[in-house]
Amino acid sequence: MNTPETLEIACSRAWPPLVEEPLGNWRLRWAGGFTGRANSVLAVGDAGRPVAEALRAVCDFAHDRGIAPMAQVVRDSPNERAIAAAGWVEAKGHRRGHEVVVLTAPLVTAPPVPGVVVHDRPTPGWWELTLAAGEDTPAARRVLTGGTVGYGVATLDGGTAGVVRGALVDGWLHVGRLEVDPAFRRRGLASALMNTLHTWGAEQGARRAVLEVAEANSGALALYAGLGYAPHHRYRYWVPAPGSCEDSTS
Known part of the structure; x- marks a missing residue:
């Protein structure tokens, strides 16, 4: 349990x-x-x-x-x-x-999405989009690369349009740092990144996904609800x- x-x-x-x-x-x-x-x-x-x-x-x-x-x-x-x-x-x-809010969901595989890939190492574009101003420190990079991690990247028009991080632990896929470049929003990239990461996690043996989101972030909560996530606790x-x-x- x-x-x-x-x-x-x-x-x-x-x-x-x-x-x-x-x-x-x-x-x-x-x-x-x-x-x-x-x-x-x-x-x-x-x-x-x-x-x-x-x-x-x-x-x-x-x-x-x-x-x-x-x-x-x-x-x-x-x-x-x-x-x-x-x-x-x-x-x-x-x-x-x-x-x-801590949300969980069963892992459901999805068809591949052109231009969306999970890498075993962060790309330069992944770092650039993941780390906000003032966050790029050695400590931040060590946290984000700690453990067994997959680095989701969406490439569009030759550049990094979106990123996400997935860590495997105890049969869970822990999802974090989902970010889409403002110039590429409202094109379904967030869902594509999440679905691709879910497929990767399932292939690695994870059974369920978990993520954490601020209770006031209504947009993110709506996105995750549409992907099958439900509140577990707060x-x-x-x-x-x-x-x-x-x-x-x-």
Whole structure:
């Protein structure tokens, strides 16, 4: 049975941080500030100590590595209630949205689409379209190439028109970084990339697909619903209340 907790662990393995340390069953993660998922504590299971004490360890881990403390936690779970009770607050300032829907779908193969291919290495065009301004760092490249990964590329008019990333873990195809160049949107490339990646994942032995999307991203949610995705659970990011998690080394 895929509980929210077990699926969160699988998703974390598909998006590997550069540093990961256990805190009981929780996972402290660091990746040079690239994405919330790789630079937060994954608060699933038992931290092995009182939650308030565990959160102090989260603060110390983050401060030692120069990132802001943050927790990723399954929405409405006992851990989320305990984190709120310890004085942390929802990370409403998170750039990509702090409330996230985790969607899953069965993998269905589709006919090949001309110009859409899954590579075993990222192409220069894949990098260019995947990484937003200010994101192209060694840490980002290590996260995005960690694990067993396929790099979907749609080529149109001689250039890279769309990209997507697929990582294989525990029988899942984890989908991320779907992006279509604005000049080539509304041509069905997003669906073509997704369908091609699904076929690749099924050929690699994956049985189902999973992805994460901000709850406020209605356009993406509609696209994924049309491809057979349905909500599995939700998670939120939490941060310390102002002044409650000061860096003891400063």
